Amino acid sequence: MKKVVIIGAGFGGLNTAKVLSKNKKLKITIIDKKNHHLFQPLLYQVATAGLNESDIAYPIRSIFRNYKNVNVYKETVVDFDFNSKIVITDSNKHSYDYLIISCGTVENYFGKNNWVKYAPTLKNLSHAQQLRNKILNAFELAEKTNDDNERKKYLTFVIIGGGPTGVELAGAIGEMTRFTLAKDFRNIDPRLSRIILIEATNKILPTFDHKLINKAVKDLESLGVQVWTKSMVTEIDDNGVRIGNEILESATIIWAAGIKANPLTEKIPGKKDKMGRIIVNKDLSLENYPNVFVIGDLAHFEQNGKVLPGIAPVAMQQGKFVAKLILSEVKGKKRTTFKYFDKGQMATIGRSKAIAEIKNLKLSGFIAWVTWILVHIMYLTGFKNRIFVILQWAWSYLTLKKGARLIIDD
Amino acid sequence: MKKVVIIGAGFGGLNTAKVLSKNKKLKITIIDKKNHHLFQPLLYQVATAGLNESDIAYPIRSIFRNYKNVNVYKETVVDFDFNSKIVITDSNKHSYDYLIISCGTVENYFGKNNWVKYAPTLKNLSHAQQLRNKILNAFELAEKTNDDNERKKYLTFVIIGGGPTGVELAGAIGEMTRFTLAKDFRNIDPRLSRIILIEATNKILPTFDHKLINKAVKDLESLGVQVWTKSMVTEIDDNGVRIGNEILESATIIWAAGIKANPLTEKIPGKKDKMGRIIVNKDLSLENYPNVFVIGDLAHFEQNGKVLPGIAPVAMQQGKFVAKLILSEVKGKKRTTFKYFDKGQMATIGRSKAIAEIKNLKLSGFIAWVTWILVHIMYLTGFKNRIFVILQWAWSYLTLKKGARLIIDD
Numbered sequence: 001m002k003k004v005v006i007i008g009a010g011f012g013g014l015n016t017a018k019v020l021s022k023n024k025k026l027k028i029t030i031i032d033k034k035n036h037h038l039f040q041p042l043l044y045q046v047a048t049a050g051l052n053e054s055d056i057a058y059p060i061r062s063i064f065r066n067y068k069n070v071n072v073y074k075e076t077v078v079d080f081d082f083n084s085k086i087v088i089t090d091s092n093k094h095s096y097d098y099l100i101i102s103c104g105t106v107e108n109y110f111g112k113n114n115w116v117k118y119a120p121t122l123k124n125l126s127h128a129q130q131l132r133n134k135i136l137n138a139f140e141l142a143e144k145t146n147d148d149n150e151r152k153k154y155l156t157f158v159i160i161g162g163g164p165t166g167v168e169l170a171g172a173i174g175e176m177t178r179f180t181l182a183k184d185f186r187n188i189d190p191r192l193s194r195i196i197l198i199e200a201t202n203k204i205l206p207t208f209d210h211k212l213i214n215k216a217v218k219d220l221e222s223l224g225v226q227v228w229t230k231s232m233v234t235e236i237d238d239n240g241v242r243i244g245n246e247i248l249e250s251a252t253i254i255w256a257a258g259i260k261a262n263p264l265t266e267k268i269p270g271k272k273d274k275m276g277r278i279i280v281n282k283d284l285s286l287e288n289y290p291n292v293f294v295i296g297d298l299a300h301f302e303q304n305g306k307v308l309p310g311i312a313p314v315a316m317q318q319g320k321f322v323a324k325l326i327l328s329e330v331k332g333k334k335r336t337t338f339k340y341f342d343k344g345q346m347a348t349i350g351r352s353k354a355i356a357e358i359k360n361l362k363l364s365g366f367i368a369w370v371t372w373i374l375v376h377i378m379y380l381t382g383f384k385n386r387i388f389v390i391l392q393w394a395w396s397y398l399t400l401k402k403g404a405r406l407i408i409d410d
Numbered sequence: 411m412k413k414v415v416i417i418g419a420g421f422g423g424l425n426t427a428k429v430l431s432k433n434k435k436l437k438i439t440i441i442d443k444k445n446h447h448l449f450q451p452l453l454y455q456v457a458t459a460g461l462n463e464s465d466i467a468y469p470i471r472s473i474f475r476n477y478k479n480v481n482v483y484k485e486t487v488v489d490f491d492f493n494s495k496i497v498i499t500d501s502n503k504h505s506y507d508y509l510i511i512s513c514g515t516v517e518n519y520f521g522k523n524n525w526v527k528y529a530p531t532l533k534n535l536s537h538a539q540q541l542r543n544k545i546l547n548a549f550e551l552a553e554k555t556n557d558d559n560e561r562k563k564y565l566t567f568v569i570i571g572g573g574p575t576g577v578e579l580a581g582a583i584g585e586m587t588r589f590t591l592a593k594d595f596r597n598i599d600p601r602l603s604r605i606i607l608i609e610a611t612n613k614i615l616p617t618f619d620h621k622l623i624n625k626a627v628k629d630l631e632s633l634g635v636q637v638w639t640k641s642m643v644t645e646i647d648d649n650g651v652r653i654g655n656e657i658l659e660s661a662t663i664i665w666a667a668g669i670k671a672n673p674l675t676e677k678i679p680g681k682k683d684k685m686g687r688i689i690v691n692k693d694l695s696l697e698n699y700p701n702v703f704v705i706g707d708l709a710h711f712e713q714n715g716k717v718l719p720g721i722a723p724v725a726m727q728q729g730k731f732v733a734k735l736i737l738s739e740v741k742g743k744k745r746t747t748f749k750y751f752d753k754g755q756m757a758t759i760g761r762s763k764a765i766a767e768i769k770n771l772k773l774s775g776f777i778a779w780v781t782w783i784l785v786h787i788m789y790l791t792g793f794k795n796r797i798f799v800i801l802q803w804a805w806s807y808l809t810l811k812k813g814a815r816l817i818i819d820d
Contacts, residue, residue, distance in 0.1 A: 035550060035817040052462040054814040061594045062815065071596050074550040074817070091554055125818045140445060140484040144501055184471040186481050391801070404464040405472065407445040407484070408535045 002330055005029045005087050005096040007077050007264075009037045009060045011312045012102035012296030015319030021067040023327055028069055029094055031087065033076045035059055038125065039380055041312060042389075044165060046128040048135065048172035049180075049405040053125050055389045056380070077103070079267050082289050097291060098326050101268070101278075102319065104297045105310060108258035108275075115236045119160060119253040122169070129408065131254065135173065136407045138252050139181060142188045149249070155193040156250040158241055160233055161257035162199030162206075164347045167216060169254060170197040171349040174223030179351075180405075195225045196248065198241070200232045200257070205347055205355070207309065212355040215364040219349040233257075259310070261298055273300045273307070282337040284322055293322045301338065308340050312379070317341065346372045412740055415439045415497050415506040417487050417674075419447045419470045421722045422512035422706030425729030431477040433737055438479055439504055441497065443486045445469055448535065449790055451722060452799075454575060456538040458545065458582035459590075459815040463535050465799045466790070487513070489677050492699050507701060508736050511678070511688075512729065514707045515720060518668035518685075525646045529570060529663040532579070539818065541664065545583065546817045548662045549591060552598045559659070565603040566660040568651055570643055571667030572609030572616075574757045577626060579664060580607040581759040584633030589761075590815075605635045606660075608653065610642045610667070615757055615765070617719065622765040625774040629759040643667075669720070671708055683710045683717070692747040694732055703732045711748065718750050722789070727751065756782045 004020055006013045009032040020028050036057040045051040064070035075089035080099075087094045107121040122131055135157070142154035159170045177193040184190070197204065197220065204227060205213050217227050228243070235242035240249040261276030270287040271279040277300040278286065284299060286292040296315035301308050308314045321338045329335065344358030346368065354368035363371060373393065380386045414430055416423045419442040430438050446467040455461040474480035485499035490509075497504045517531040532541060545567070552564035569580045587603040594600070607614065607630065614637060615623050627637050638653070645652035650659040671686030680697040681689040687710040688696065694709060696702040706725035711718050718724045731748050739745065754768030756778065764778040773781060783803065790796045 035546065035815075052464055052814075053816055053818060054462055057816050059594075059815045065593045068596070073554050074547075075554065125816065126820045129818065136445065137484075144483050144485065183475045184469075186478070388798075388801070391798070404462075405445075405469045406463055406467050406535065408463060408539065410536050 001025060001027050002097045003027045003029065003095060004098045004100070004326065005031065005094050006100045006102065007031050007087065008101070008103035008296075009034075009072075010040070010102060010104050010296060010315060012104075012315035012319040013100065014060075014063070015316045016100050016102070016295070016323045017064065017070060017319075019320050019323030020326065021064060021070050023330075024069055026069060026326075026330070027071070028067075029071045029073065029096075030060060030064075031073050031075050031077060031089060031094065032060060033074065034124070035061070035074050036125075037063065039376075040123075041376060043122055043125075043128050044168045044172055046125065046404070047122055047131040047169065048176055049132055050172065051389060051392055052404050053128070055392060057125060077264060082269070082292065085291070099292045100319075100322055101264075101286075101292065101294045101298060102296045102315065103262045103264055105259040105275075106262055107255065108260035109255065110258060112236070115255065118236045118238055119158075119241075119255040121255045122165065132404075133407050133409055134252055135176075136405060139185065139188070139190060140407070141251070143185050144187075151188065152194075153240070153249040154251045155188065155190070156240075156248065156252070157193065157195045158248060158250045158253045159195070159197045160241070160253065160255050162197055162201075162204030162227070162229070163256060164205065166197055166199070166254075166256035167204055167220065167347055167349065169256060170195055170225045171220055171223055171353075174220065174225045175350040178224050191224070193224065195223075196250075197225055197227050198231045198233060198243065199227070199229045202230050204229065207345060208347070208355060208357055209362055212357060212362055212364055216347065216349055216355050219353045219365075223350050259297070265298065268294075275300075283325060283335045284318055284338050295319055295322055301340075303340055311345070313343055314340055346375070348372050411435060411437050412507045413437045413439065413505060414508045414510070414736065415441065415504050416510045416512065417441050417497065418511070418513035418706070419444075419482075420450070420512060420514050420706060420725060422514075422725035422729040423510060424470075424473070425726045426510050426512070426705070426733045427474065427480060429730050429733030430736060431474060431480050433740075434479055436479060436736075436740070437481070438477075439481045439483065439506075440470060440474075441483050441485050441487060441499060441504065442470060443484065444534070445471070445484050446535075447473065449786075450533075451786060453532055453535075453538050454578045454582055456535065456814070457532055457541040457579065458586055459542055460582065461799060461802055462814050463538070465802060467535060487674060492679070492702065495701070509702045510729075510732055511674075511696075511702065511704045511708060512706045512725065513672045513674055515669040515685075515687075516672055517665065518670040519665065520668060522646070525665065528646045528648055529568075529651075529665040531665040532575060542814075543817050543819055544662055545586075546815060549595065549598070549600060550817070551661070553595050554597075561598065562604075563650070563659040564661045565598065565600070566650075566658065566662070567603065567605045568608060568658060568660045568663045569606070570608045570651070570663065570665055572607055572611075572614030572637070572639070573666060574615065576607055576609070576664075576666035577614055577630065577757055577759065579666060580605055580635045581630055581633055581763075584630065584635045585760040588634055601634070603634070605633075606658065607635055607637050608641045608643060608651070609637070609639045612640050614639065617755060618757070618765060618767055619772055622767060622772055622774055626757065626759055626765050629763045629775075633760050669707075675708065678704075685710075693735060693745045694728055694748050705729055705732055711750075713750055721755070723753055724750055756785065758782050 039056040042056045061072040079088040138154045177190045181190040231243045278294040279300045284293045295318035297310035346356035348354040354372040356363040356368040449466040452466045471482040489498040548564045587600045591600040641653045688704040689710045694703045705728035707720035756766035758764040764782040766773040766778040
């Protein structure tokens with residue numbers, strides 16, 4: 001019985017396991033430090049009180065409950081022995097015939113690691129809860145202070161990084177202040193909150209067409225978000241952020257400016273790129289170790305002279321490719337090479353606007369938002385999640401109330 | 411403009427505010443250290459992954475968004491000046507003409523305060539999340555250990571206290587092990603978990619009729635819960651619990667054995683009972699301070715020679731009574747005395763069984779469970795919560811899957 005070990009149950013690992021699990025002659029082991037698969041593209045909705053945690057996360061072992069050849073371990077991988085074909089975790093050793101490494105990326109503060117306590121990031125459910133607490137608490141503190149400067153600081157939200165996460169967060173906070181919270185306070189007017197999206201380069205959402213970028217900036221502005229491009233943050237502390245000679249006081253700063261490969265890659269031999277990602281072979285295998293594959297955000301794979309982006313569709317296609325490759329190889333067939341089929345890209349701005357680029361089709365506004373919502377719901381794992389998320393969205397859309405607006409602290 | 415200050419937005423405080431808010435000539439201030447009203451009777455469902463946090467909690471300021479005479483402050487009360495009529499919080503001072511104190515009870519370890527780290531309690535959403543993490547992690551740890559004794563310890567759940575909370579928790583954990591998790595593991599069989607409900611006196615649910623108690627015990631046993639009465643816990647540590655000469659190894663111990671008045675009562679003058687609750691006048695006012703009222707779990711009020719129990723219906727009726735009293739008094743009318751109208755009591759055991767006592771009517775089994783579910787949904791605050799909770803329950807009932815089975819840690 002061939003043993004396959006998969007590290008990380010993100011989009012890559014999960015899809016590998018799903019395809020492999022149909023071959024009952026394989027013993028599949030999934031190792032993840034969390035007990036759930038997370039639908040990361042909607043994490044910003046949990047951070048801004050639009051969705052519940054359980055709407056976008058699903059227990060891994062629940063997904064595979066009926067596949068007796070799939071084992072799930074909630075463990076943290078600490079090292080590898082690639083020659084003896086062993087994965088070493090904090091509590092066990094797992095031997096493999098095939099190994100798939102798909103443990104993704106972590107936040108990157110570019111060496112300024114002390115910024116993390118002033119400008120937290122958004123990578124998992126715990127981050128989302130902490131961020132939701134922080135955003136909601138800012139309004140509570142603003143409501144009760146008598147100091148004008150303090151109040152302004154509480155009502156200033158700075159999002160650093162103009163990629164999809166930064167844009168979606170800024171839009172959701174804008175909507176919250178302009179609609180959801182508008183009537184809830186007596187001493188402050190949440191509609192006067194300042195929301196500032198800071199980007200170091202000359203444009204936000206750089207992978208999109210410039211017409212769509214302009215659309216996105218307009219949509220953000222209509223929700224009260226100011227977009228500051230060519231603005232490099234040089235300092236962050238408990239007072240706020242410094243951009244060149246300007247100082248912006250803010251109690252809520254969010255870091256969405258950079259990611260790098262999971263530090264576990266230090267234990268993996270071979271060539272890496274600037275972000276620490278593994279430069280893989282054309283069949284996604286690791287140099288010199290044909291039975292080890294690296295997929296998803298962790299893999300550096302070039303196609304038509306461009307590195308594939310760290311997005312869910314790439315990871316999903318790579319996961320399915322590797323699974324099929326293994327299924328073929330155990331039957332004695334030869335390997336093929338991976339090719340990504342680009343289905344396009346999209347980003348949402350607030351409750352009812354988005355931009356989408358599908359081949360030569362460029363969509364914006366409400367029609368792009370409907371496309372966005374259909375695509376996201378289609379990909380949500382688990383039948384129940386889909387129904388509940390549709391209901392939550394329908395509810396939010398009709399009433400502008402955000403259901404999960406809870407500060408959960410000790 | 412008369413000022414009314416309400417401390418605590420539980421069932422008592424919330425109902426006081428709801429009735430008072432209709433008089434636009436009153437300025438009402440609600441102070442709570444949390445930003446949400448919590449439907450405490452269903453908290454055990456969040457701790458056992460049956461419901462989401464937002465299904466049973468609702469932002470206080472959202473409830474009163476359309477009542478401009480209602481102010482909400484997320485603050486912690488630290489002291490009073492009853493003669494100058496001022497409430498002092500961690501960040502402000504609030505003056506009042508009328509004061510309603512309804513900040514409830516806290517857990518009571520009867521002096522053994524070091525037990526809290528081994529046997530946490532269940533009073534708020536943060537507790538519920540931590541308990542859910544602990545319960546779910548126990549199965550994850552059992553799945554990956556190779557040590558038989560350790561595995562048994564992880565699969566032993568001890569609930570201390572045979573009141574409604576203890577019974578409902580034990581039933582929900584029993585159901586989880588026997589049904590929800592049954593197929594999810596490969597190295598352990600969750601159906602063989604030991605769940606032990608420990609009660610120091612000679613019976614669980616002591617306020618119920620003995621026939622219903624026997625029914626409840628049978629229902630618990632059918633879910634794999636052992637009920638140990640006349641069992642006094644004498645020691646708790648990271649190994650487990652000691653009961654007389656017996657030692658029970660357990661990694662998950664839950665404290666549901668006692669409550670006492672909120673420590674804030676130390677700042678309140680007048681007579682108190684053994685639990686620290688304030689002995690109030692017949693109109694629920696504080697001795698010597700007719701404009702201060704104490705309601706809910708914090709009030710000691712005797713009716714027909716018995717102290718009213720610390721349950722939601724008592725708090726709700728007291729809140730409404732005090733609000734109406736104030737509305738009358740500002741119009742120059744005389745005060746009346748409070749009388750509790752007993753609508754009965756109920757407790758649920760697992761997914762489809764309950765016991766209920768309504769006057770002389772004694773219900774058990776499925777019919778009692780349907781009664782229980784209807785009553786609880788009727789009292790849930792907020793239209794959306796009701797719909798979503800019904801859907802969650804319907805889903806759980808049909809599929810035996812528990813949706814919120816997430817371990818959220820850092």
